[in-house]
Ligand code: GDP
């Protein structure tokens with residue numbers, strides 16, 4: 001059994017209107033490109049990935065602790081805030097430097113102090129305020145030195161993030177080196193560096209509670225291995241377990257949900273979005289499990305959305321097929337097409353984890369998705385396919401311009417990134433991008449993985 005390290009979790013807490021979602025958006029912006037390729041996907045705007053230098057971290061935006069509410073949406077928000085704080089590596093407590101310190105801030109500070117987590121205090125909307133003025137009154141919260149920032153303008157945000165992640169990621173490189181490295185990579189037109197293909201599938205099995213994740217793990221590993229799986233771990237330590245099936249090697253990445261079998265006294269485990277997200281991030285292929293006996297929910301769609309945001313390969317299993325009669329089977333298929341249409345790139349299987357039915361084909365699709373995610377696409381093959389696609393259908397002229405697509409090279413894996421070079425490429429419409437994507441998918445057998453296409457104008 002190996003232990004890998006999960007990405008650190010930074011949780012944003014503060015009363016409404018202090019600027020949490022503004023800060024969240026600033027920290028997680030880089031994801032938009034990939035998700036834009038999936039029309040119809042509603043994103044969960046509360047969980048995302050940020051990056052400092054080369055080091056990714058998970059950002060969570062929470063509602064506040066609403067001390068009065070006992071039920072309803074406020075109480076639910078408070079419950080989720082408590083859980084997120086519980087699972088945080090570091091909490092950023094955001095306050096509003098223009099509104100000043102409020103009673104509600106004091107309450108939140110109290111709750112946070114009792115949580116025992118590491119807390120950073122940030123004073124937002126501090127642009128144009130002197131450092132001393134912005135921060136002075138917040139010292140009395142007793143949470144250390146208040147850091148003035150402006151989430152809207154970006155002032156102080158880098159310092160805040162570095163401070164927050166201190167000790168959680170290796171030292172960040174000098175600012176600027178990252179861009180230079182990326183720029184240098186772009187010059188090597190076609191001379192892509194060799195990309196290693198990992199032969200192990202790193203598999204995360206995710207889904208709502210009760211869909212049958214641990215039953216499937218039992219079926220895959222056998223009962224006694226699952227007990228061994230039950231190791232205490234902190235949030236940041238991912239437990240991994242290696243297994244072999246049909247001569248293929250897999251590493252299963254644990255989410256707490258998979259481990260509950262050994263812990264009889266903790267039979268009812270809370271669903272953790274954070275742990276799910278961490279497992280997805282630590283995997284290269286995700287198995288999303290749905291339950292044929294219940295409706296596809298918003299939560300299922302959100303988990304699917306995370307997978308797309310990370311660009312991991314994906315296979316879907318609708319479990320408990322043994323439990324569904326013919327009507328229910330039709331219904332869930334229709335529901336899947338309606339609610340999870342944006343997963344059309346992924347293979348969907350109907351299985352029974354309990355009765356060990358459909359598991360062989362499922363593993364085959366997992367292997368295929370893994371192969372697709374790490375496919376090696378040479379510049380000549382990509383360029384040939386690009387030219388064939390253009391010959392069959394030209395990109396539309398826009399005003400004076402007709403985009404010229406000259407050649408293509410592979411810019412990355414998991415997900416595959418195809419970089420197309422040419423001119424007037426900013427005029428290529430989305431419909432044409434999708435046409436190209438479908439061609440590449442078909443020609444290079446890329447089922448099971450998201451695919452990114454990037455256009456780069458030659459100078
Ligand atoms: P949340 O409720 O904590 O998520 O707060 P929002 O991010 O929605 O921000 C609340 C309001 O504060 C919005 O009108 C933002 O435009 C504004 N805001 C956020 N950050 C800043 C900032 O750094 N400076 C100023 N002046 N306004 C900000």
Ligand code: GDP
Pocket residue numbers: 207208209210211212213214215216257258319320321322323351352353354355
């Ligand atoms: P998890 O919370 O996702 O790990 O779900 P579990 O593996 O604990 O399964 C939840 C319940 O669904 C248990 O009572 C299982 O016995 C049952 N279950 C799991 N897989 C199947 C299946 O394929 N068919 C049926 N009928 N029940 C199943």
